[in-house]
Amino acid sequence: MIRITCRRAAELLSRSRDEGLEGMNRLVLAVHLGICSNCRTYSRQLGWIEEALNCPSAAGLSEAARLRIVRVLEEPLPPGPGNE
Amino acid sequence: MSGRADEAVEGGDPQQWLQAHGDALYRYAWRRTGQADVAEDLVQETLLAAWQARGSYRGQAQERTWLTGILRHKLVDHLRRSGREAARELKAGVAPDEDFEGDEIEALCFREDGHWRERLQRWDGDPPKAYEVEAFREVVDRCTEGMSSHQREAFRLCLIGELEVAEACEIMAIKRNHLHVLLHRARLALRQCLELHWLAEAQ
Numbered sequence: 001m002i003r004i005t006c007r008r009a010a011e012l013l014s015r016s017r018d019e020g021l022e023g024m025n026r027l028v029l030a031v032h033l034g035i036c037s038n039c040r041t042y043s044r045q046l047g048w049i050e051e052a053l054n055c056p057s058a059a060g061l062s063e064a065a066r067l068r069i070v071r072v073l074e075e076p077l078p079p080g081p082g083n084e
Numbered sequence: 085m086s087g088r089a090d091e092a093v094e095g096g097d098p099q100q101w102l103q104a105h106g107d108a109l110y111r112y113a114w115r116r117t118g119q120a121d122v123a124e125d126l127v128q129e130t131l132l133a134a135w136q137a138r139g140s141y142r143g144q145a146q147e148r149t150w151l152t153g154i155l156r157h158k159l160v161d162h163l164r165r166s167g168r169e170a171a172r173e174l175k176a177g178v179a180p181d182e183d184f185e186g187d188e189i190e191a192l193c194f195r196e197d198g199h200w201r202e203r204l205q206r207w208d209g210d211p212p213k214a215y216e217v218e219a220f221r222e223v224v225d226r227c228t229e230g231m232s233s234h235q236r237e238a239f240r241l242c243l244i245g246e247l248e249v250a251e252a253c254e255i256m257a258i259k260r261n262h263l264h265v266l267l268h269r270a271r272l273a274l275r276q277c278l279e280l281h282w283l284a285e286a287q
Contacts, residue, residue, distance in 0.1 A: 005197070005198025011264070018242060039200075055213070060110055061127065
């Protein structure tokens with residue numbers, strides 16, 4: 001009952017990144033990771049992917065966009081909040 | 085004396101906000117959309133909205149925090165809108181709950197007994213640094229083309245847009261468990277695709 005497949009472990013690894021796991025799932029996943037190096041590798045790869053996707057770009061606002069926004073901000077305000 | 089000059093002193097000055105926070109706001113938006121033009125528009129909308137709502141800024145929060153809060157609202161609106169457009173395009177297709185095409189990736193990765201089909205190779209390369217992250221995102225974009233439409237949408241909302249699970253479920257009109265399955269399969273697909281098209285080429 002405490003044993004799960006790699007397929008299930010991979011699903012729990014994904015879930016744990018999005019909102020954490022409740023007691024039993026956390027336990028069975030920890031047990032599985034203790035004995036399965038392939039799933040440990042997968043877990044590290046998911047960490048790699050998250051870090052890569054969270055990396056900010058070096059580029060800032062382009063000069064053209066900055067000028068455009070300056071001009072928009074100089075225009076008179078449209079009435080009322082929210083213009084959609 | 086009244087009007088804009090006084091207000092600018094009291095409530096802030098949008099040109100100064102642009103100067104001081106424009107790059108940071110842009111990077112926040114770019115990271116969560118991967119699209120420069122969208123990120124620029126979101127910064128513009130944010131500064132306009134902030135200027136309109138300047139009365140509500142009382143200086144309790146840091147200026148940057150306050151502006152980022154507004155930007156996040158704009159980002160969620162954007163993701164919701166583009167999600168609806170994507171959904172309209174899919175309308176003739178399948179509903180998310182009937183979207184089974186996505187489980188092919190599980191069959192590709194796992195044997196029937198639930199074990200991995202192959203030994204996973206450790207990734208030696210570091211995650212991309214800031215200067216190469218745009219090239220990395222292009223590869224990620226191409227990788228999402230191989231996903232099912234609902235996997236792609238879940239991926240776009242949660243893993244790129246960094247929305248909460250509850251927000252993404254609401255936008256996609258699906259249940260939590262279903263979203264988890266979509267994200268799990270999207271990760272499997274991305275892992276495989278990156279191994280072929282990013283890590284292999286980086287080495």
